[in-house]
Amino acid sequence: MSELLTKLHAFWSALTTYWISLPFAWQLTLKSLAGIVAIMLPLILTVAYLTLAERRIIGFMQVRMGPNRVGPWGLLQPFADVLKLVFKEVILPTNANRFLFITAPVISISTAFAAWAVIPFSNGVMLSNANAGLLYILALTSFGVYGIILSGWASNSKYAFLGAMRSAAQMVSYEIAMGFALVGVLMASQSLNLNDIVLAQNGGFSHWFWLPLLPLFVIYFISGVAETNRAPFDVAEGESEIVAGFHVEYSGTAFAAFFLAEYANMILISALAATLFWGGWLSPVQGWHFLEDTPLAFLVHTSFIWFAVKTCVFLYAFLWFRATFPRYRYDQIMRLGWKVFIPITILWLVLEGVAIVLKIPPWFA
């Protein structure tokens, strides 16, 4: 036993000396790679269990069981699904544009994952502490629409093309309202850095931006649901009208990639809503000193737990919407985006500007 320990120790010290001997660029690359893996693996697992949670929760809302046969309480269901998808054949439709047909799901999934680089999981715990983090996320989410448009076009199928057209128009429209809502956040926090935005909300539940920016928060979240093409804005998929929309021709792993991207985007929107409007990793009971000596002291401190809890609440709302609302009519989606959300955001930005000039406490002081 002790022999093994000494061997391990020797291995560890050799490893550290080797690490120090590496050039700085290599160290940086390896560190970034480790960070990417540390974000990606839990994220993919979360996506897997989000699909299960969705089916179970919607089942519960519709008074049925949902999948509960694979493993205890159905907990192995996501792995069964993944195995099934991996072993299916990827079928290329006739006259499809081969290169774009394969590239489209890759674009979808890579933009959905790349946006996670600037999300702060706890104070300063992020892959890249970029100054323009919020802009980076906006740019990447706007890039994600290419995955959908290209898949629809390259499939050489009218249903896929209709879905892609609908989705493109919808995402471009809601991006504007979403962008304006985010402008409100950066006006209030005076920063584009997501960690600084969370720090600007420091001070407890009532200091978070949801209160002064309540209309912007509501608009942001609804636009987020529309951006991810989730119910009730899922006209891009519209099973009852255009089969499955943009990914109707995809099967096997290519379909799984779209699926993964959609759910990763849902988690991203939820995490952003938590970060920008609900204090991110800040504790809602911040400053409750009487809890310090109890086992509940961890609740008072800022931690990853609060970030995860808040994200889960919004994810639950995504599923709740899907179980509750009927699909929007297409012209009403456009009307809501252009004629309702954008005017409200512009009005609120003006009001916020006045509040900032007047230095209204506690948010703008």
Add this chain to the structure above:
Amino acid sequence: MVQAVIFIVLAAILIGSALGVISARNPVHSALFLVLAFVTSAGLWILLEAEFLALVLVLVYVGAVMVLFLFVVMMLDIDTTTMRQGFVRYAPLGVVVAAVVVVEIGYVVWTRKLGVTFGTPVTHAAKYSNTRALGDVIYTTYAYPFELAAVILLVGIVAAIALTLRRRPGTRSQNPAKQVRVSAKHGRIRLVKMPSGRSRGGEAP
């Protein structure tokens, strides 16, 4: 060294995709090459530590303008044979225009050098924020030109809407506010009291 390699790779992709824009047969491929050109030039901005400009380029051009472009191009049913019919006829004019453009670019870049002195690019400390630096300049030194540009854009928006906003008769557009305000009791349903269809003493006909 690393930066030089990245620059050369990005510049090569940029020039390649720019050539692709004008040489691709399929207009959708041309539009996609243009997207690639925008993204690589955003990469060049990043290399110059101008992350705000880079991200805004991606956000505006790739995320909005090119999506609408693709939207239109994909809808078009372009017949390439009719497109190429007049090639020989228009070729001399095209060559003249191209030559003029090349001479102009050459004059600006080589003769006047754009007022730029070519040297090593400026590097900034880690705390440097390109967004803040741009804002400082735009809203102080160049406040009036900036506002002027904004007003011109606003006029453009208003003009575009004024040109396209017209009520055509015969379209089946719906007014959601009116639909929401509908009340079943007032005017939609008329309840009529009807006497029973059964005739006295016998079965219904």
